[in-house]
Amino acid sequence: MKPDRTSLLLGAILAAVVLGGLALPQWTLFILTVAFAQGLVVLGLMLLQRAGLVSFGQALFYCIGAYTAGGLGRAFGTGDLFVQMAAGAAAAALVALMLGFLLARYRGIFFGLLSLALSMIFYGLIVKSEALGSTDGMNLVKSTLFGVRPDAGWVRYAMAVAAACVALGAALLTHRYLRTPLGRLGPAIKDNEIRVEYMGASVRYAIHVNYVIAATLAGAGGALAATTVGHIDPEMAYWTTSGEFVFIAILSGAGSVVAPFFGALVFGAIHTIAYDLSPNTWQMSMGAALLLAIVFLPDGLWSLFLRRKAA
C-alpha cells in the first residue's frame, strides 16, 4: 500500500523528534513528552467529536491509565513504559467497554454530563482511598524502557522518542481506522443519525466502538503522563482535567490525526509561556486563547493549514 500524506507526515514528525530531540534542552523534551500524552487523549476526543459528541469526563480514562501505571509499580515494581501504557490502555478499554453500553445511548449535553458524572464518581473513590494515597496520590517507580534504565542525561530523550513512537503509531492506526466504513460513520452520525440508521448501520455500535477506542488512547496517555511526571494524584480525574482536554480538542480541530498533537504542543507552549510571564494570571491567558480559538478558528488550528493549501 502506498503511504498517503498523513502517514508520511507522521513519519516525518517521528524523524524530527529522533533527530531534533538530540539538540533540544531537557525541559522542552519534557513538554514534548507531556504533549504526546495529552495528544493521545485528545486524539480519542477527536473521534467522539467527529460523531458530534463531547466528553467532559475523559479524565476518567486518563486517570485510570495513570493509576494502573502507578499500581503496576507498587505491586510488581514494574516501571517499564511500554508495559505501563499497554496495561493503562487495557484497563481503560475494559471500563469503557462496560460504560459504553450506557453512554452510547446519549447525545449532546447529556453525553457530556453523564461522562462528567462518571469521572467524578471515580474521583470521589480515589480521593478517599488511603491505599492509593488519597489526595496526596503517589510517586511512581523509576521508569525503564524494555527493562533498561537509560542514563540520567539521556532518560528524557529516550522517553520522548519512545512516547513519539507509541503516540504516532497510535495516530497512524487511528488514521487507518478513520478510512474504514465504521470510521467514516462519525461525521455521518453528526450530520443525521436517522439516515445512518436507514442506511443499515448501527449508530449505537459505532459510538460504542469510538468510545472504547477513545478510552484506550486516554488510558495510554494517562500512563505516559504518569511515568513522565513521576507522580499521580486524584486531580487527574477531576473535571478541570477533562476541561483541559476538551480545550485542546477545540484548539486542535478534528481535521487530521496530527492535529491533536499539534494542539497539545501549542497548549503546552501557551501554558509554559503564560506561566513564565505571569504566574498568577496564566489561566486568564488560557481562557483568552480558548475564546479566540472558538471565535476565530471554529475548526481549530488545523484549519489554518488547510486554508493555506486551498489558497
Next chain:
Amino acid sequence: MSQIGPVLVDGVIYSAWLFIAAVGLTLVYGVMKILNVTHGSFYALGAYAGASLTGAWLARGYPPMLSYAVLLGGALLVTLVFAPAIERGLLRFMYAKDEVVILLVTYALFLILEDTIKLIWGVNPYFVAEPYALLGSFEVGGLRYPTYNLILVGLALALSAGLAWVLHSTRVGKLLLAVIHDPEMSRALGVNVDRFYLVTFTLGSLLAALGGSFTAPTVSVVPGLGVDVIVLSFAVVVIGGLGSLPGAALGAVIVGLVRSVSVHYLPQVELFVIYSVMALVLAFRPRGLFGLAEPRKI
C-alpha cells in the same frame, strides 16, 4: 452511630445551601439553554465581595447586625459589575452556536474570571466569622449548630417562594415562560427577548453570588473556591432536571440528605455517593426527575 436528628438537620442545612448555590444555574439553562460554567466564578466573586466588604464594615466598627445587609450588597455589587458586561459583551454573540460550544465559552470565561479574582483580591485567604457567630447557636440531639444556618434555610425558602411567585403570578413571569417555551415566537409577538436574556443571566449570576457571599462567613475564602461548586451545582440541577425550578429544589434536597447520611455513617463515600446519584438519574431519567421530554432530532 449518630442519631436521626442531626442527620436531618445537617441534611436540611446542606440542602438549603445547595439550592441557593445551584438554582441560578437551572434558571439560566431553562431560559437561555446555556450550561453556565461561570456560575462558579460568580459564586467565588460573591464570596470574596461578601468577605472583604463585611470585613471592612466590621473593622470600621459599624453595627455588626447590619453585616448581613453588607453580604447581600456585596453579592449585588459584583454581579452588577460583571454579569451584564459578560452577557452584553460576549455571550449574546454566541447564542447561534451549539450548546456545547457555548459551554466552552463560559469555561473560557471561568478561567479568565478565576485570575481576575486573584488580581482584585490577591491570593491570601479572607476570614470573616463574625456574622456566623453573631446569632448564637441551637442544639439538636446533643450537637450544637450556629443559628446562622437558619438564615441559609430561610433564604433558600424565600428564594424558592419568590421565584415561583414571579414566574407564575406576575406579568413578567408569564412573559418569561413564553420566552422559555419559544423565543422566536415571543420575539415575533413583541417580547423583548434580549432584555429577558440579560435580566435572566444577571439574576442567575446574582443567585450564585448570593450563595457565595452567604457562605463566606462559614469558610475561609481562598482562590479556587468556585471550582467545586460548579460541578456540585451541575449535579443538583441535572438530578432535578435542567431548567426546572422545582427540580433544582428536589435535587438540592436529595443531594443534601444523601450527603448528610453518608457523612454521618460512612464518610469515605461522600463524593462517590453524590455523583452516583447523578449518574443513576441520568441513566434512568436523562432529563432529570422533573425534566420534560424533547422530540428526537431529525
